[in-house]
Structure formats: structure tokens, C-alpha cells
Amino acid sequence: MTFSLKNKIKTVSLNRSGKVVFFLFLLSFSACGKDYVTGKTSYNWFSLDTDVKLGAQVLQAQQAGFARQNVPVDKDQEMTSRVRTIVGRITRVSHIPNLPYEAHVAEAPVVNAWAAPGGKIMVYEGLWDPQKGLVRKESDDEIAAVLSHEIAHCTARHVTKSLSQQMTFSLVGLAVSSAIAGAGSYQGANLFGEVFSQGMNIYIPSYSRKNESEADKIGLFYMARAGYDPRAAVEVWKRAYQRKGDQTSIYASHPSSGERAKALEKYLPQALEVYEQSKIMGPPVPARKGTL
Numbered sequence: 366m367t368f369s370l371k372n373k374i375k376t377v378s379l380n381r382s383g384k385v386v387f388f389l390f391l392l393s394f395s396a397c398g399k400d401y402v403t404g405k406t407s408y409n410w411f412s413l414d415t416d417v418k419l420g421a422q423v424l425q426a427q428q429a430g431f432a433r434q435n436v437p438v439d440k441d442q443e444m445t446s447r448v449r450t451i452v453g454r455i456t457r458v459s460h461i462p463n464l465p466y467e468a469h470v471a472e473a474p475v476v477n478a479w480a481a482p483g484g485k486i487m488v489y490e491g492l493w494d495p496q497k498g499l500v501r502k503e504s505d506d507e508i509a510a511v512l513s514h515e516i517a518h519c520t521a522r523h524v525t526k527s528l529s530q531q532m533t534f535s536l537v538g539l540a541v542s543s544a545i546a547g548a549g550s551y552q553g554a555n556l557f558g559e560v561f562s563q564g565m566n567i568y569i570p571s572y573s574r575k576n577e578s579e580a581d582k583i584g585l586f587y588m589a590r591a592g593y594d595p596r597a598a599v600e601v602w603k604r605a606y607q608r609k610g611d612q613t614s615i616y617a618s619h620p621s622s623g624e625r626a627k628a629l630e631k632y633l634p635q636a637l638e639v640y641e642q643s644k645i646m647g648p649p650v651p652a653r654k655g656t657l
């Protein structure tokens with residue numbers, strides 16, 4: 366896969382309004398593509414290349430925020446390496462295994478993790494805090510439960526689908542144009558005002574309930590196919606129901622009424638079969654469109 370959108374702009378060297386027209390032209394081809402997960406026609410004005418570009422900008426803005434506040438990133442080599450191994454195993458069996466995935470661990474007491482569009486992933490150390498955290502630090506299965514849910518948001522392209530629904534045609538053109546033209550600046554990240562709230566320099570994606578339950582289901586099968594025990598997902602979301610946190614926490618961005626764990630339990634027998642199969646299967650195979 367090549368990500369050549371930026372190069373195309375350079376070679377045509379259009380003025381700003383020309384760029385918008387050019388983007389609208391490009392976008393018209395990507396408005397109703399086949400969904401990578403369901404295989405059905407889906408409504409998304411953004412190309413997958415644009416997801417990658419936008420996610421890279423979110424990550425860049427987040428890293429710049431950490432640099433200003435002297436928050437160390439990837440300093441804990443053992444945890445960074447564990448997180449990257451888990452991300453690698455999950456993404457290899459996902460519906461889009463060839464995105465430029467990249468995972469980081471920030472030394473911040475925030476109980477959260479996110480995957481930006483296009484595969485850029487941030488995990489905050491508070492996620493495994495013994496008192497207020499969501500997962501047990503020693504459990505790869507529990508960490509995989511959270512990461513597979515986040516990666517599912519990414520492969521289901523929930524952010525750009527949601528943007529596509531919220532924006533008018535011309536706004537999408539302008540937004541994408543400024544995001545791409547603004548490489549190296551914060552313009553791209555500002556685009557996410559609609560779906561990302563920036564409080565305390567922490568990006569907090571906000572998804573609809575429908576997107577949340579979809580990511581729960583897709584993520585459950587991703588972790589099972591990657592060889593992580595799917596029962597951990599039920600445990601994690603049961604725990605989330607019992608814990609509370611501030612607005613930067615995963616408890617606020619992923620409200621749990623107890624329904625989540627119940628919904629997951631419904632798919633658990635099937636996910637456990639997949640998990641058992643993963644132990645006897647050969648090398649990991651990416652998920653096929655339309656199947657979990």
C-alpha cells in the first residue's frame with residue numbers, strides 16, 4: 366500500500382481553492398466504498414490514505430503536548446515492547462493488517478488508550494494502575510481486550526465515518542485539504558474538534574453507543590483469533606462498570622452500564638471456539654471482509 370496523497374498535491378501544485386476542488390474530486394471516488402469489516406457498502410468521504418494522514422497528525426499533536434509537559438513516552442521498555450507485541454498479534458489477524466500501525470506508551474496517570482484513524486495507538490500507563498486502572502498489568506489477555514477494542518474502532522473506521530455523517534460535502538473538502546496541507550502543524554488535529562475533545566492535552570475519542578458495541582464485538586473476535594482469551598474482555602468491562610474516573614478516563618469515554626459485558630457474554634461461546642482454534646492454527650491469517 367502506498368500513501369502518496371501528499372506527493373500528488375506537490376506535483377499538481379494547485380492554489381488553495383484548486384486543492385479543495387481536487388480533493389472533492391478525489392473524495393468522490395471514496396464516498397461509498399466497501400467496508401473493510403462488513404464487506405458492505407459504507408458511507409465514508411475519506412479514503413484510507415486520509416485516515417492514515419489524519420491519525421498521524423493526532424499522534425503528532427499528542428506527542429508535542431507530552432513534550433511540552435515533559436511526559437516521557439516509551440521509557441518503560443518492557444511495557445512498550447509488550448504492548449507492541451500484543452498490537453502486532455491483533456493487527457495481523459484484523460481486517461486491515463497492512464496499515465502503518467504504531468504503538469506508544471505514555472508515562473501519564475490516565476486510565477485510557479486510543480487508536481487514531483489509520484493505526485496510530487497510544488496507551489497511558491494509568492490503564493494498569495493497581496487501584497484505579499482498568500486492566501491487571503500482568504495480564505496480556507486483559508491488555509489485549511482493551512487494545513483489540515481500540516483497533517476495531519480503527520479498522521471499522523468509526524472516526525471518519527462519523528465525520529462523514531456530520532459534515533456537508535464542501536466542509537469535508539475543506540477539512541481534508543487543510544489537514545493534508547497542514548502536515549507538521551496542528552491543523553489536522555483541529556479537524557477532530559467534532560469527535561475528539563482535547564482536555565489536559567489528552568485526546569479523548571468519543572464514539573456513539575452503536576460504534577462502541579460494534580468495536581466490542583469485532584475486538585472480541587480479533588483477540589480470540591490472535592490467541593488471547595476472550596473471557597478477559599468480559600472481565601474488563603465488568604470491572605469498568607464498578608470503577609469510576611475523571612473525564613480523561615476510559616470509564617467516561619466508554620460508559621458501561623453492565624450491558625457491555627452482557628452483550629459480550631452472548632458472543633463468548635463462539636469467540637471461545639475461535640480462541641481454541643487459534644492454538645492449533647498455523648501462521649496468523651487476516652480476517653476476511655464480512656466475517657469475524
Ligand SMILES: [Zn+2]
Nearest residue numbers: 572577580619
Ligand atoms: Zn471504544
